[in-house]
Amino acid sequence: MSSTSEHTGAPPAIGIGDVTHVYGEGREAVTALGPVSLTVPDGEFLVLVGASGCGKSTLLRLIAGFDTPTAGSLRVAGDTPTPGLTSGVVFQQPRLFPWRTVAGNVDLALKYAGVPRADRTDRRDELLERVGLEGTGARRIWEISGGQQQRVAIARALAGNTPLLLLDEPFAALDALTRERLQEDLRKVSAESGRTSVFVTHSADEAAFLASRIVVLTHRPGRVALDIPVDLPRNGVDPDELRGSPEYAALRAEVGHAVKAAATVTEPERIRS
Numbered sequence: 235m236s237s238t239s240e241h242t243g244a245p246p247a248i249g250i251g252d253v254t255h256v257y258g259e260g261r262e263a264v265t266a267l268g269p270v271s272l273t274v275p276d277g278e279f280l281v282l283v284g285a286s287g288c289g290k291s292t293l294l295r296l297i298a299g300f301d302t303p304t305a306g307s308l309r310v311a312g313d314t315p316t317p318g319l320t321s322g323v324v325f326q327q328p329r330l331f332p333w334r335t336v337a338g339n340v341d342l343a344l345k346y347a348g349v350p351r352a353d354r355t356d357r358r359d360e361l362l363e364r365v366g367l368e369g370t371g372a373r374r375i376w377e378i379s380g381g382q383q384q385r386v387a388i389a390r391a392l393a394g395n396t397p398l399l400l401l402d403e404p405f406a407a408l409d410a411l412t413r414e415r416l417q418e419d420l421r422k423v424s425a426e427s428g429r430t431s432v433f434v435t436h437s438a439d440e441a442a443f444l445a446s447r448i449v450v451l452t453h454r455p456g457r458v459a460l461d462i463p464v465d466l467p468r469n470g471v472d473p474d475e476l477r478g479s480p481e482y483a484a485l486r487a488e489v490g491h492a493v494k495a496a497a498t499v500t501e502p503e504r505i506r507s
């Protein structure tokens with residue numbers, strides 16, 4: 235693993251060296267992950283793909299700092315990750331305060347992030363606009379749709395201005411049309427913000443659409459089965475055109491095959507770059 239960025243000499247956004255994670259002890263021990271080594275440069279949109287139970291969420295939790303690796307080293311911008319400080323996290327179920335308004339939820343995240351009161355309204359409106367929720371600030375969480383709730387969760391995660399945005403299957407519970415819309419908006423938001431992101435999914439389609447790099451994990455304990463850069467354009471591209479392009483179809487097929495193969499056979503690490 236290289237410990238610094240190629241161009242600036244600064245540590246990478248995420249540096250993962252020979253990380254293993256074991257849940258429980260003795261006869262109860264479950265090795266969920268590893269060893270995994272990955273270097274993620276600033277601004278990358280990394281998608282982790284793999285079959286159920288392969289350790290994707292475990293890796294994300296380690297990057298978030300919710301858990302500490304059993305072995306190996308994991309650094310965010312050269313330091314040990316700290317929950318809430320190094321990353322904003324979006325889960326499959328939006329964890330919002332249902333009795334608060336949309337604006338109130340984002341305000342609270344800005345307050346926790348230390349944004350001065352005088353700046354919060356402008357910053358909140360900017361965030362709501364960015365996630366496609368302008369004009370909905372006064373609505374209660376229970377009054378808006380699941381897709382809109384997930385948009386609020388993304389705005390909250392962006393509010394902290396943390397170096398990382400981590401997303402654990404955030405669109406899995408949404409209907410297909412809403413999911414596509416949110417994917418399109420997230421793609422745009424991420425290209426605009428340039429925030430380093432790690433997104434977990436089962437879906438090869440979703441990975442091919444969102445990623446600037448895709449890592450497929452083997453079955454448990456998850457290791458890197460495939461690590462590929464994505465050459466699809468990230469800015470100024472029509473989402474339908476992208477989804478209809480032969481390049482997208484080829485990437486989706488490659489990832490789909492890799493996920494299937496990795497779910498059944500423990501493959502040696504294969505890197506194409």
Ligand SMILES: Nc1ncnc2c1ncn2[C@@H]1O[C@H](COP(=O)(O)OP(=O)(O)OP(=O)(O)O)[C@@H](O)[C@H]1O
Pocket residue numbers: 257258264265266284285286287288289290291292293436454
């Ligand atoms: N707290 C825990 N205690 C014991 N085993 C656990 C714990 N959390 C996860 N595991 C096990 O570790 C393995 C990896 O789990 P993880 O949730 O990281 O997988 P995943 O790829 O995210 O799965 P899914 O796609 O189904 O969410 C699984 O076999 C799971 O049962």
